[in-house]
């Protein structure tokens with residue numbers, strides 16, 4: 001379990017660029033929603049005017065017929081407002097869903113094109129949190145917060161215009177509410193983004209620790225690390241608690257301050273209006289309408305401010321989701337085509353953690369058809385070298401080429417047709433057996449080819465016994481495949497991808513010994529006719545190889561045939577002796 005470096009988070013200009021680009025993608029829906037919201041807000045403005053007029057009329061003496069007419073008009077405006085609001089919300093929600101779908105697609109695309117090395121060093125916890133919590137949070141923002149916020153802004157602007165149309169003096173009480181509102185907002189917004197980012201990061205860390213503990217449960221149990229793991233999780237929970245407490249503190253200061261800022265304008269409008277009325281500068285109807293408008297302003301302004309909070313959370317999530325796209329790609333396809341199948345590592349150096357190389361200048365030329373066994377003490381760098389030779393990690397300096405073209409220059413699909421890494425880790429995807437195999441085959445591959453591949457790895461017999469054959473649904477929730485069967489499916493995929501060179505890493509061998517013999521036959525069939533670099537954990541497989549490469553301390557210290565190396569009397573000879581002695 002290595003130290004994790006978090007994935008990057010997008011900066012403000014990137015966010016703005018992305019949002020602008022999204023807005024331009026759906027212009028019709030965006031403007032449609034806006035126009036409908038403005039219509040709804042305008043319809044809502046009739047009530048205070050009409051009520052003000054009513055108060056004025058009653059004061060001056062009126063007929064019941066006049067009152068009835070006013071009430072009827074009021075009702076008509078209410079109906080109009082309801083209908084407009086309904087469609088405005090409908091369009092906003094539809095827009096929200098479209099935007100969300102786009103965001104999801106973009107995110108999945110970005111996550112899938114992350115370099116494997118980055119995913120490994122960031123740990124799956126961070127990526128998992130981003131796919132689950134951040135996507136949820138953003139969904140909430142886009143579906144709910146953003147439309148509500150837009151409605152609130154439109155309503156506030158329109159209501160304010162209506163209020164000052166009653167009389168310019170209304171501006172004064174409104175202005176009095178502004179300083180405490182602005183000061184509160186400034187205080188809050190300065191702290192909120194960092195606070196919420198810290199909250200998100202703390203969830204990522206907690207997830208990372210939990211996934212690591214669960215994935216490494218055997219190791220934890222075997223080494224009695226339970227207490228340490230619990231302590232680590234406790235630490236993460238404490239950090240997450242502190243982060244949540246901090247944002248809660250921000251809210252407990254901010255919201256009461258807001259309430260106060262809202263009360264000031266209403267009270268002042270009433271006071272000022274009352275005074276103007278006694279001076280004969282405003283009618284009772286105007287004071288009523290003005291006070292009602294200012295009161296009506298509270299709700300949208302409050303929503304603007306409190307939804308800002310939600311939007312901050314959403315913005316932090318968006319920054320984390322877009323951050324995934326900022327990881328530089330470690331592959332740069334150049335379109336060059338390899339000539340030949342020769343694999344060549346030249347002065348390869350590599351570090352998982354900056355400044356700590358685990359490979360220190362490795363040279364290795366592998367001739368087509370050759371069998372090379374890599375041996376050496378655990379931790380020497382065998383698996384790492386294997387992964388570089390298979391193009392999973394690019395070298396820090398130096399090069400790994402096939403037929404003269406760097407592995408990082410080949411698009412992933414092409415690369416897999418040249419070199420592939422075979423480990424005991426394999427994954428059965430949810431889907432039919434055909435789909436599982438077709439992953440590795442060119443589109444439109446005929447069933448016959450799939451069946452040939454299964455036959456090559458000795459798997460056709462059991463596949464034919466399945467009730468639906470290639471159409472059988474496998475993977476979680478589908479038909480359960482035994483480990484050996486899953487391994488055979490993985491091997492059949494290799495036959496379909498048909499790379500000329502295989503890097504074999506048996507480091508994580510968990511295979512059931514009863515199935516091993518059977519699988520060895522399947523594997524031998526796959527290896528037949530290909531170049532093989534095998535990381536040998538049992539020396540007898542080294543004995544059969546054309547050449548043996550001894551890896552020690554991140555370098556190839558000895559290279560030659562088994563017999564030559566035994567004769568030379570170096571590390572390999574010593575290993576061979578001790579192994580023979582033991583068995």
Ligand code: ADP
Nearest residue numbers: 002120352358377378379380381382383384385
């Ligand atoms: P071998 O296969 O010979 O046992 P490895 O290639 O697995 O050796 O490891 C070589 C060195 O690189 C070791 O010191 C190991 O701790 C380190 N290492 C391996 N994988 C990682 C990783 N994902 N992150 C950081 N260090 C790693």
